[in-house]
Amino acid sequence: MDVILVRYAEVGLKSPGVRRYFENILIDNILNNLAHHQIEALVDCEQGRIHVTTDKIEAAIPVLTKVFGVASVSPAYTCSSDMAEMCQAVADFSRDYMSEGMSFAVKARREGNHPYSSMDVGREVGSAIFIANEDRNVKVNLSKPDMTFYVEIRGKSARVFTEYIPGPGGLPFGSQGKVVAFVETEKDALAAWFMMKRGCRAVIAGREDGAARLLREWVPNLKIMDCSIKDVLYKENKILAAVYGYTLRDIDKIKSVNLSLPAFYPLSGMSDEEVDSWILKVLNS
Numbered sequence: 001m002d003v004i005l006v007r008y009a010e011v012g013l014k015s016p017g018v019r020r021y022f023e024n025i026l027i028d029n030i031l032n033n034l035a036h037h038q039i040e041a042l043v044d045c046e047q048g049r050i051h052v053t054t055d056k057i058e059a060a061i062p063v064l065t066k067v068f069g070v071a072s073v074s075p076a077y078t079c080s081s082d083m084a085e086m087c088q089a090v091a092d093f094s095r096d097y098m099s100e101g102m103s104f105a106v107k108a109r110r111e112g113n114h115p116y117s118s119m120d121v122g123r124e125v126g127s128a129i130f131i132a133n134e135d136r137n138v139k140v141n142l143s144k145p146d147m148t149f150y151v152e153i154r155g156k157s158a159r160v161f162t163e164y165i166p167g168p169g170g171l172p173f174g175s176q177g178k179v180v181a182f183v184e185t186e187k188d189a190l191a192a193w194f195m196m197k198r199g200c201r202a203v204i205a206g207r208e209d210g211a212a213r214l215l216r217e218w219v220p221n222l223k224i225m226d227c228s229i230k231d232v233l234y235k236e237n238k239i240l241a242a243v244y245g246y247t248l249r250d251i252d253k254i255k256s257v258n259l260s261l262p263a264f265y266p267l268s269g270m271s272d273e274e275v276d277s278w279i280l281k282v283l284n285s
Contacts, residue, residue, distance in 0.1 A: 001057050001075040005152070005159060006030070006050035006064060009071035009169050026050065026069045026172040029219075036220035037063050047111060047154055061165060066218050068197050069175075070167030074150070076159040083116055083124060086151070086158050090125050091132035093160055094149060098133045103141035110153035121151055168282070171199030173219050179264070180205055180232045181243035183212040183224075186279050187267060188245035193218065193282055194266035195243050202243070203236055205229045214283045229259070247275065 011022040023045050030052065034041050041054035054060050057075050064073045079089035090106075098104065106129065108121035116124075129149065130138060152159045176199035181192035183206035192215060196202050204224040206212035212224045225232050229242055241262040246254050248268055257263050267275055 001161075002053070002078050003076050003159065004052040004054070004057060004060060004064060005074045005076050005161065006052055007071045007073070008048075008050070008069055010171055011069060012048055022069070022172055022175055023050070025175050026067070029067050029069070029172055029174070030064065033063050033067050033220060034060060039063065049154070065165055065167045067172075068168055068170050068199070068218065069172035071169050072164045072166050074161040074164055076152075076161040079158050079160065081110075081114065081153045081156050081158045083121075086121070086153075087124055087128035089158075090149060090151065090160050091128040094129045094132055097147055097149075097162060098129070098136055098138050100136050101138070102136070102146040103139045103144075104129060104147045104149060105140065105142045105145040106149050106151060108151040108153065112153075112155050114153065121153065125149070125151055168197055168218075170197035173199065174201045175199040177201070177240040178203065178236070178238050179241045179243050180229050180236065180239050182206065182229050183215070183245075184210065185245060186211050186214070186283055187247070187275060189214050189283055190275065190279050191243050191245035191264075191266045195264060200243075203232055203239065205232045218282075233259075233261075247272070 008026060011019055014022060027043050027045060030043055039054055039056050039060050041052050043050060043052050052060060061073060061075060064070055077093050079086055106122045106126040108118045110118050126140060147162060150161050173196055178201045179195055180203045183189050183192055183204050189211040192202050192204060204212045204222060205228060206224060207226050208224050215222055233239055241264055242259055243264050245267055246265050247270060254265060
């Protein structure tokens with residue numbers, strides 16, 4: 001593998017100018033998170049795909065899957081989009097993934113002008129994989145294959161990969177307004193996480209050694225202030241809303257909130273089981 005393909009979801013729905021703005025924020029966040037883990041990388045964006053080139057592919061993947069705005073990532077191998085060269089490259093690539101009796105499928109996508117269709121790629125590359133692994137008694141299964149080879153062709157290059165690794169999705173951190181989040185418990189941290197996933201630049205009112213530290217896995221340079229929300233409002237400018245981890249069980253606490261700005265309760269519609277499941281998924285993973 002020589003590159004990681006990074007996909008975004010909601011950012012792609014924006015107009016071209018707004019999309020470029022969001023892409024730039026997302027790229028900055030990717031570089032910041034990688035740098036925090038001492039991973040050097042080159043990051044570029046081309047035709048709706050972000051490409052991360054690094055010598056530390058395996059170390060970079062878990063970092064990239066914790067960047068808000070990233071829908072999925074795939075470690076990939078780059079080859080020429082020439083049909084003959086591509087077939088040979090993918091056939092060689094497949095030898096590391098196919099074993100005795102396995103079934104496989106090829107799914108191809110392309111953008112740009114090429115002397116072949118995506119169906120042609122699937123047929124020719126599939127044939128090359130079959131011949132390269134004929135000694136292993138492999139077979140084709142287009143509905144439920146043991147292994148799927150994805151071929152993504154853009155211009156003169158093709159990238160081959162075998163998996164989509166999900167990210168958090170949402171919008172890039174810092175692409176929306178600033179909020180202050182009260183974080184004392186894991187529920188509070190989860191509420192802040194949901195607002196951060198929507199792109200809000202969160203300032204945390206909580207202890208550095210408390211539940212707030214769990215959010216640094218997602219935003220290493222997150223601002224955490226050991227003081228009350230009202231103190232944060234006094235010290236920070238342009239805060240548009242406050243965030244609390246209250247649910248409907250905490251209705252009395254919700255009624256007691258007395259601030260001069262809007263308050264959000266991202267967990268208010270969740271059951272205790274849903275909250276616990278999300279905490280396990282995003283904060284204790």
